[in-house]
Amino acid sequence: MxxxxxxxxxxxxxxxxxxxxxxxxxxxxxxxxxxxxxxxxxxxxxxxxxxxxxxxxxxxxxxxxxxxxxxxxxxxxxxxxxxxxxxxxxxxxxxxxxxxxxxxxxxxxxxxxxxxxxxxxxxxxxxxxxxxxxxxxxxxxxxxxxxxxxxxxxxxAPPMTGAHLAPEVATTEPYVIPADGERRFTVAAIDLGIKGMTPRRMAERGIEVHVLPATATLEQIYATGPDGVFLSNGPGDPAAADHPVAVTRGVLDRGTPLFGICFGNQILGRALGFGTFKLKYGHRGINQPVKDLTTGKVEVTAHNHGFAVDAPLDAASDTPFGRVAVSHVCLNDNVVEGLRLLDRPAFSVQYHPEAAAGPHDAAYLFDRFVSLMEGERA
The missing domain is CATH 3.50.30.20 (Carbamoyl-phosphate synthase small subunit, N-terminal domain)
Structure with missing residues (x-):
């Protein structure tokens, strides 16, 4: 001691x-x-x-x-x-x-x-x-x-507002997490501050994960031959992360299946044209109730975010990439907890379905990502 x-x-x-x-x-x-x-x-x-x-x-x-x-x-x-x-x-x-x-x-x-x-x-x-x-x-x-x-x-000391921190925590060199067993899909994961459990959850589903630096270009992403693209969690103010936003728009243009978690949800929100804002004290813990608006199911989820997406809860929004609906909402304060594109294969959540050390109510979201890739392949 x-x-x-x-x-x-x-x-x-x-x-x-x-x-x-x-x-x-x-x-x-x-x-x-x-x-x-x-x-x-x-x-x-x-x-x-x-x-x-x-x-x-x-x-x-x-x-x-x-x-x-x-x-x-x-x-x-x-x-x-x-x-x-x-x-x-x-x-x-x-x-x-x-x-x-x-x-x-x-x-x-x-x-x-x-x-x-x-x-x-x-x-x-x-x-x-x-x-x-x-x-x-x-x-x-x-x-x-x-x-x-x-x-x-x-x-x-510098405030969190305006801080662009993803490059400070992300990998500087690409690396690969192999699939468990037979490789079914390849995913390019943009490391904005990725947690180790996230690629493991994908590997369990037969996904080979190519983890790329936060500064990766669209060309470097597609050089991996991805069936899907993943936007990770990470620190900082999403309003300062212009490069990941631009790359995300390029992925949406190509129609590649896309899944984002936490900071990745905010990046997708910005790419779609929504604003982001700083929460008063944020959501951090492993006991936050979230409602999946597509199923009506309430999940207990793990959170770590101080910023959120500013999107309407009551109706789908028209964006340059088609219609977008809020898919999840926090039951404590009605903060947007997920986005779902209705005309393209892309979605995101503000919380952590990889959930180490738990809970695991939202693990099905990785299966939803797999379903999107299966649909595009078919």
Whole structure:
């Protein structure tokens, strides 16, 4: 265990502060403070590239109980900018655990804080909205009474609005995830911050996945000979991601089956001509209710997004690529959670059907993608 009793301080951009103890690495870090409501799956949250440049507040009070293993990371590293917990586990206990969570945070240089009243902090973020924050501990923690200088440093950090972050987390070189068993289809996956579980869910269905950098051109996409194109999840403001939008329009022009998840849903929305906007505090967790408007079914789903598509819920919209309908909606706040093209083989959802560590209510969406590719092949 590396947890210490050294003091630490969380400073929000509106001036509110929370005191606690250093957790993970000592030092300083800056990012957008957001809260995640999942009671499990903290390792998948930490390694999700969509959390790049965010200080994640865990609403579940006990974190680290199952330690850290080498099987569940969603990417090659921890991406969160900072980590805020209430009661870290004193001793992890799980048959797959290899080390404690705070040891992993320290090894990867992630600055965290524990002992924080995360209930009060979450209520504050719900009322005031997600905002910039800084965590300070060790030598980075200024002398008592010098919080004004720390606040100034928080205010100097860049906001999430306008941030183009996908190239910072995406692969720089293409790679291939082979199909499990016989290859039935080939998919070109644009890595905007892809999670490791996503190509595995496709591989399970006989899909060979060619993962391409966020900067991939239309020519590079079609050089893979794709039966379908996939737009991944990822961090940042979709309004700043012009290149993926242009590429998506090229895919739609060719009529290739297309599926997008999370950030990919926002990119598709922009490609169709819809706007996007920043949510007050976003959806993050593995317990969000979503209604599939095509079936009437309500699913419990995993979310991680701070932006959303601005599209009408009550009627199909005419776009340069035909009619488009909202296919899914969040039952908590009526935010658009999915788009479906009525005249072309393309759809997207705002949440995560690959859902590590769960739930798996929406796994059928990968089968829907397969059906689109089967239809085009027929």
């Amino acid at each position: 590396t947890t210490t009793t050294a003091p630490a301080l969380l400073v929000l951009e509106d001036g509110r502060t929370f005191r606690g103890r250093a957790y993970g690495a000592a030092g300083e870090t800056f990012g957008e403070a957001v809260f995640a409501t999942g009671m499990t799956g903290y390792q998948e949250t930490l390694t999700d590239p969509s959390y790049h440049r965010q200080v994640v507040v865990m609403t579940a009070p006990h974190i680290g109980n199952t330690g850290v293993n080498d099987e569940d990371p969603e990417s090659r590293r921890i991406w969160v900018a900072g980590y805020v917990v209430r009661d870290p586990a004193r001793t992890p206990s799980n048959w797959r655990s290899r080390r404690s969570l705070d040891e992993e945070l320290a090894a990867q240089g992630v600055v965290g804080i524990s002992g924080v009243d995360t209930r009060a902090l979450t209520r504050h973020l719900r009322e005031r909205g997600a905002m910039r924050a800084g965590i300070f501990s060790g030598e980075a923690l200024a002398r008592p009474g010098d919080e004004a200088s720390l606040l100034a440093r928080v205010l100097a």
